[in-house]
Amino acid sequence: MSKQIIGITGGIGCGKTTVTNIFVELGIKVIDADVVARDVVAINSAGLSAITDRFGPSILLNNGELDRAKLRQIIFDDIEQKNWLENLLHPLIRQRITNQLLADRSDNAYTLLSSPLLLETDQHKMTDFIIVIDLENERQIKRAMNRDANSRDQINKIIASQLSREQRSAKADIIINNDGSIKDLKQQVLNTHLELSQKFSASTYP
Numbered sequence: 665m666s667k668q669i670i671g672i673t674g675g676i677g678c679g680k681t682t683v684t685n686i687f688v689e690l691g692i693k694v695i696d697a698d699v700v701a702r703d704v705v706a707i708n709s710a711g712l713s714a715i716t717d718r719f720g721p722s723i724l725l726n727n728g729e730l731d732r733a734k735l736r737q738i739i740f741d742d743i744e745q746k747n748w749l750e751n752l753l754h755p756l757i758r759q760r761i762t763n764q765l766l767a768d769r770s771d772n773a774y775t776l777l778s779s780p781l782l783l784e785t786d787q788h789k790m791t792d793f794i795i796v797i798d799l800e801n802e803r804q805i806k807r808a809m810n811r812d813a814n815s816r817d818q819i820n821k822i823i824a825s826q827l828s829r830e831q832r833s834a835k836a837d838i839i840i841n842n843d844g845s846i847k848d849l850k851q852q853v854l855n856t857h858l859e860l861s862q863k864f865s866a867s868t869y870p
Contacts, residue, residue: 668774668864669765669790673782674797675829676822677808679842679849683797684778686853693770695761697779697787704756705730711756718748740821754785761790773865783827783835795856796836800843801829 672687674680684694704711707728715723715730719738725731739746761777768775774793782788799807801823808819826832833839838859840852 667768667772668792668860670774670776670793670795670860671782671788671791672776672778672795672797673780673832674799674842675804675826675832676780676819677804677806677811678797678799679807680778680780680797682846683840683842683849683853684776686850687776687857690854690857691770692772692774692776692857693768694776694778695764695768697757697761697777697781700757700760700764701753704753704760711753714752715749736818740818740825750785758785758787758790761787765790772861774860781826783832784825788835793837793860794835795838795840796832797840797842798829798833799841803843 672680672684674683684696688694703709705715706712712730715735719735723731723735735749739749765775765777777787777791779785779787782791782794788794805816805819805823808814808822809816812819814822827835838856840849840856842849
């Protein structure tokens with residue numbers, strides 16, 4: 665059996681990066697769909713060229729990079745533009761994630777695929793197991809506002825575009841709750857790591 669792919673996701677502001685960084689400290693390889701999404705629209709990429717053709721040069725910052733804030737505002741106010749962008753980017757992101765998974769040579773029983781849209785897109789089909797990071801809604805909004813300097817209205821639009829907290833949790837094999845302290849969070853991640861290692865190591869590496 666090949667190495668298991670563990671999907672990990674959560675709503676905006678849930679602490680996904682904090683959690684995946686703890687997994688990295690435990691020696692686990694993490695493929696981050698957010699990083700991949702930035703790569704596919706980097707300067708001189710086909711993705712950025714298509715976006716510029718669609719929205720014009722005003723969608724770029726002075727240094728030639730994509731103005732993500734402006735693009736985010738456009739797509740959340742226009743469902744047609746949002747659909748166009750997703751049809752462009754999702755296949756590019758999926759292909760690059762696939763390439764990175766195939767290139768992974770780490771010797772752990774599992775690899776993490778971290779994605780904010782794991783369950784909203786077909787990315788979950790690439791995984792064998794799903795971890796959801798859960799957080800109470802008001803704390804989620806406040807953390808996202810503080811982190812990204814976005815308005816409550818903008819954060820609420822992003823949350824509305826994702827699965828609800830209840831829908832996401834219903835699809836989870838394991839839920840990590842991030843309402844407590846960092847110490848508690850680290851313990852939950854360690855427990856999850858031990859559970860996954862025990863669950864998959866015997867069947868993955870006979």
